[in-house]
Amino acid sequence: KMVKTLNIIAKDRKRTNILKNSEQKLIAYLVQKIPSWINSDGLTAIGFFGNVLVASSIVLGAFYGRYWLLLSLLGFAINWFGDSLDGRIAYYRNNPRKWYGFSLDITVDWIGTILIGLGFTIYVQGVWKYLGFLFVVLYGWQMITAQLRYKVGGQYSIDSGIFGPTEVRIILGTIMVLEAFVPDSIYYLATLVTAFLFYSSIVESKKLLKLADQRDAEEKRMKVEDLQNQQRENA
Template sequence: MAQKLFDDRPRTNFLKKHEQAAITSLLGRVPAKITPDAMTGVGLAGSLIVLTAFVLSKYVHQGYLLLAIAGLAINWLGDSLDGRLAYYRGIPRKWYGFSLDIIMDWLSTFFIGFGGILYVGGWGSLFAFSIVVMYGWSMIIALLRFKVADRYQIDSGLMGPTEFRLILAAILILEFFSPGLLSYFVAAIAITLFAVNFIESKKLLTTADFKDKRDKKIRQTENSGPFSKPRE
């Protein structure tokens, strides 16, 4: 069952086995009235909770920052279970689900990133904005890889969305006890994401160039065959 639920999307992230085991266990506990689309809404609600936590911790009390960790957990729950729930119940809609997932992922990225920009302020807000841009870049790479190589992959090596959420949660805990650290962590994450995206972009362009050369060679072979159409 677990293999069938996850064989449509190759995963390479560090927590792959543990994450898939957790998702498989949770799927059977989702009430029948909750649809896959509803789970997508749960994921988006989680990102809005993160945004709210950033705003409240900035303008009301630092303690609200811990609410963002709960928001990240809810975001993971909805984002991880929506598509898998459809497959589990035998009602998948491949292209609808794919399209909705991309749209909701971007909205979630915007809400969480916007909250981070508001919270850190100053020079840190520039790096917080950069993270949103870098994450958008990584999404574009994933979509282009799907088009070029017919392989949709959301992980960059051992790092995936789940690992990113856990790292962010750990950083928020440190920020709670030592306010001001988040700006430096945000800068480090933005620089790291740039490096990762740069490397993945080079790999993508290499694959695209190889495919162009292969297709050109195939066309030349077809045009030079004994049954090829003569040029006028």
């Protein structure tokens, strides 16, 4: 049954992240334990609450002390739970709403990312505030690239190489813990994360353009073949 569940969960997405095997096994277990009264929209709301909690922890850290940043760990965990299971539970219960769920998930994730970016700009001082803006912009770039890759290539991938949303949550959570105990480390670590997002966005965009060029060439080849076939039929 576990293998069957894994097949249901993994069939619509291509995963390349480091934790994919352990993560998928955990998801496969959890979807079987979700109470029937919690549906996919409820899980999406739970995931969004996790992002709100992360943003709130950063704001609380700005005004009431940096140890409030540790609350973000709970927020990231809640966000992972809701975000990872909302679509999966619908497929597991054989009640998927592919395009509705896809649209809702992207919208809610984007709003959550904006909130976290705003929280960061409240916490940091001076020119470092621009890092929050850059993080939102670059993460949005990653999201747009993923949607375009889905449109062009026909397969949805939310990972950038060995890093996916789960790894990003772990990295951000680690940054929060370090900032709580090593003040001002967030400035330098956030800079590294932002630089990595920029590099990753460039790499993924180049891959997208290559894929798009290949699709154009394939469609052009098919049109030529169709035209040649029509000419043979008319001869």
